Amino acid sequence: MKKLKETIKSFTEIEGGLMPALHAVQEQEGHISKNAISELAHAFNYSKAEVLDVLTYYDDFTLEPSGEHVIRVCGAEACQSLKSKELTDLLTDHFGLNLGETTSDSKITLKEVFCLGNCALGPSVMINQTVIGEADKDKVLSFLDNIE
Amino acid sequence: MNTPIKIYIPNETASNSVGAIEAHRTISRLKGIEEARIIRNGSWGAFWLEPFIEVEKEGHRKGVCYKSVDLSTFNTIDDFLKDFESRQPFDIREIDFIKKQKRIVFSRIGMDDPLDISFYQNSGGYSALKNALNLDQQTIIDKIKKSGLTGRGGAAFPTGIKMQTVSDQDNSLKYLACNADEGDGGTFSDRLIMESDPFALIEGMTIAAFAVGASKGFIYLRSEYPLAKTYLTRAIEIARKNNFLGKNIQSSDFDFDIDLRIGAGSYVCGEETAMMESIEGRRGLVRSKPPLPAINGLFDRPTLINNVVTLATIPPLLNGSHSDFSDLGSGKSTGTMPFQLCGNIQQSGLVETGFDITIGEIIENYGKGTKTGMPIHAIQIGGPLGIYLSSKMMSTKLTIESLQTIKGSVGHGGIVIFDDTVDMSEQAKFAMEFCAKESCGKCTPCRIGSIRGVEIIDRLQKNSSSKEDSILLNELCKTMEATSLCAMGGMTPNPIYSIINNFPNELIDE
Ligand SMILES: Cc1cc2nc3c(=O)[nH]c(=O)nc-3n(C[C@H](O)[C@H](O)[C@H](O)COP(=O)(O)O)c2cc1C
Ligand code: SF4
């Protein structure tokens, strides 16, 4: 695996490199660790508090690792009109999770997202990088079965 | 020799979300598929027909909706073609949903591989840039001013005036930032351009940059759009290879390049000053204006900020005369608007038309009834900071001016349909919840007021005749409106006012 230092270094040369660097670290490690915060602070000549200040603003950056599969249920208006709330309840019940939580076996993280741009075919759910349209509980579960 | 048959299978988020990926996988493995050519086109924007698979034989192109069809029983290409013919294929360009539209900006989507730069050029692409490079920059800005084009990102600011301000700045370095944060629930027009006609955006950006003297461009793309990221990344590379980006573009002395930056799940980062903060590597807090970004923007340089659709409108606008555009509509509402018809509606998708149309006409001509078959009860227009119309308001015109008179806005053009099972008090509460969740936190009325708003609406849901709470909600909304720094806090009251006014007794008893 690429060393953190190397991953981060390539971004210090570009304007506004901190955001892309955070994305790269999040993608490589699945979260932003304490160690990564130190490395980022060092590379960008910030204090650790400044790095933490930036990353905690954004939903995509997490201080803890997410589950192996991240399920994002759309909670925005077009999906609401097709009962996304009921779908969310079915999924939170099924996994025994509240939104934002991860199963104890670290398999599944369930989250809410506001709009996936798939508003014409709601309700929409994103599993990792794939969007499922006209989603229901069965579609979500069978998608998970297929990628397991 | 016969020309091979072409099979078009879209590669676009909405199509993929209902089976285009699986259809492509199956069809590309059929026996005899070598005799055909598979093209991954974009979507036509008639999303209710997706996955729409087309076959072109001897110049005739027809398609079929393959939703929920199990293709895995086919072994050979002939099995597929026989099945295809049995499903009464039709030419999508002949259906009312497409035919009635006025597609100027979205003229190319669905037709071919969005990354095929020869197709792009053969269908009129890059002729506007080539012409522009031989024009005086002021001539270009004047034409955009005269066309009356206003920003399609939400605020409807005149594009030409903003370009003039950036152009007037005497600075050795200027930026162009394309706002591709498309955060409003119920919108997807930016996504559709980026996935199904990315060169249109790149050409529009290049012309705008040339006109104002910017040498570096950013696209700030929301992270929820991974396929758009893939398409833009490749399109930028292809444009560079073909000398449409980089140094000495098309042998002129103009240099311009684009850097794609990805957002990180914050709605407010679609607000232009928060977007700049984010690009610079900070928390996405809204900056107060002045200074205007056009004078002092990204990295303290003059910066032109425009929405994806605004920028993609520039090439077709410049290809015609300015009056071709300004004659369509009037006032601030000239040219076409890509309305995004979605939610609980049968024929959902992108509808590009003039502004001079009523919501009733949009629904009748394009959307038809609800998906659930129940009566329409509410229509949200203009996203979370827009308004809800009731089913009695079908004659409401969708011009910027008409919606302004009822405290609404066209915004980014989202239209979301709800049937009569909707609880409008929940929609009012969501407006406050969304604001509480997405507020950047800079102003108290937005940060705390929205949480108080949720609490008041909670109480009203239990007792809708409480005079005290209805007065309190109204005062809170007035305070947020008057004292918030940006439209997040300032316009969150709009959906709530509209629910109080247009849906009597559904949130507050009269
Ligand atoms: C809370 C908030 C969110 C916004 N989100 C977006 C967005 O996602 N995309 C966009 O283009 N404009 C958005 N805007 C409007 C931008 O601030 C800005 O007006 C626009 O990008 C300018 O481009 P235009 O003139 O081409 O519309 C938002 C504004 C606010 C207040
Ligand atoms: S109104 Fe809300 S989002 Fe806008 S600057 Fe104030 S706190 Fe931030």
Ligand code: FES
């Ligand atoms: S509102 Fe759910 S995908 Fe847009």
